[in-house]
Amino acid sequence: MKPTTGFATIDWRGDVLILLDQRKLPVEETYLHCADWQSTAEAITEMVVRGAPAIGITAAYGVVLAARAADGPLEDALAPAFAGLAATRPTAVNLFWALDRMKARLAAVADGPVAEARAALDAEARAIQAEDAVMCTAMGRHGAALLPEGARVLTHCNAGALATGGDGTAVAVIRRAWRDGTLARCYADETRPFLQGARLTAWELDRAGVPVTVITDNMAGWLMAEGGIDAVVVGFDRVVANGDAANKIGTYALAVLCKHHGIPFYFVGPTSSIDPASADGAAIRIERRPDREVTHVGPTRLVPEGVPVLNPAFDVTPAALIDAIVTERGVMRAPYGPAIAAQLADVGPGERRS
Numbered sequence: 001m002k003p004t005t006g007f008a009t010i011d012w013r014g015d016v017l018i019l020l021d022q023r024k025l026p027v028e029e030t031y032l033h034c035a036d037w038q039s040t041a042e043a044i045t046e047m048v049v050r051g052a053p054a055i056g057i058t059a060a061y062g063v064v065l066a067a068r069a070a071d072g073p074l075e076d077a078l079a080p081a082f083a084g085l086a087a088t089r090p091t092a093v094n095l096f097w098a099l100d101r102m103k104a105r106l107a108a109v110a111d112g113p114v115a116e117a118r119a120a121l122d123a124e125a126r127a128i129q130a131e132d133a134v135m136c137t138a139m140g141r142h143g144a145a146l147l148p149e150g151a152r153v154l155t156h157c158n159a160g161a162l163a164t165g166g167d168g169t170a171v172a173v174i175r176r177a178w179r180d181g182t183l184a185r186c187y188a189d190e191t192r193p194f195l196q197g198a199r200l201t202a203w204e205l206d207r208a209g210v211p212v213t214v215i216t217d218n219m220a221g222w223l224m225a226e227g228g229i230d231a232v233v234v235g236f237d238r239v240v241a242n243g244d245a246a247n248k249i250g251t252y253a254l255a256v257l258c259k260h261h262g263i264p265f266y267f268v269g270p271t272s273s274i275d276p277a278s279a280d281g282a283a284i285r286i287e288r289r290p291d292r293e294v295t296h297v298g299p300t301r302l303v304p305e306g307v308p309v310l311n312p313a314f315d316v317t318p319a320a321l322i323d324a325i326v327t328e329r330g331v332m333r334a335p336y337g338p339a340i341a342a343q344l345a346d347v348g349p350g351e352r353r354s
């Protein structure tokens with residue numbers, strides 16, 4: 001199916017996975033071909049592809065590539081691929097959700113012919129991607145309904161078509177509000193250090209004709225104090241049972257700023273990004289990424305040689321700072337524990353890991 005965004009973040013051709021290389025955007029639109037699970041795992045680690053749902057979808061296709069290359073019974077043969085793909089990035093729960101779903105599919109067909117098991121895995125990965133696109137549309141609809149007329153919305157990182165199988169989570173809300181005529185402008189935090197906002201959100205919204213202005217991360221407080229922001233809308237990598245939410249580093253600071261200025265703060269993500277098995281945010285493993293992402297921009301060194309830096313890729317926003325969590329199933333408000341339990345109880349067995 002041709003994406004409505006005009007570019008394919010994840011393009012499965014049946015024997016090769018083609019990924020839009022997000023490290024090169026916006027300067028170059030180039031595509032990386034992955035023909036085995038190892039190169040697929042490397043593409044996730046290196047952030048050729050990134051964003052919680054996109055990571056899960058990519059890993060599912062990595063399993064399909066491993067199955068195509070495997071000899072003999074698949075359950076044993078695929079164990080290294082499942083382990084290798086799971087070791088790529090720790091914070092977004094969609095990776096583990098998608099791998100669990102692929103494992104469950106494999107277990108259901110493992111006693112049959114290998115060719116049929118391969119076909120079943122291929123179909124499961126395609127379903128994960130297709131269902132994600134449908135969820136994005138629903139999130140866009142639910143989230144856009146929260147915004148006022150003439151909304152000026154700040155977003156952080158990239159929670160768009162580059163991060164999902166559809167037109168995004170938070171960015172689906174922004175795209176939908178623009179189509180509905182309620183969005184005046186999107187402000188995109190540049191999102192140091194990997195610059196997903198400046199490079200990726202600005203690229204995809206500009207392409208879609210949505211008015212977007214990039215600000216550096218430390219301008220958000222000033223813009224709010226000036227009365228320039230009506231809502232902050234971001235994606236999430238993992239929401240846990242009590243509603244605490246992990247997202248790109250800097251999200252927590254925005255939520256605190258929103259509380260101070262009385263601006264609504266909304267998280268948007270699919271139920272596949274919810275981890276009901278973790279009680280609260282303290283259970284979320286925060287990925288530490290290479291120092292070089294902080295010490296350099298491209299080839300240029302910014303930090304003196306030998307000076308230590310920190311590079312946590314995510315932070316956790318406590319549930320108490322969140323005005324609503326939007327999924328494909330609707331809008332949740334505090335108290336989030338029961339709201340999350342109720343939404344997940346309603347999700348069919350094929351849609352979530354058991």
Ligand code: MRU
Binds near residue numbers: 053164235236
């Ligand atoms: O490190 P990244 O670029 O994978 O981080 C992505 C984010 O933090 C997104 O906001 C999150 O995955 C939600 S996107 C649908």
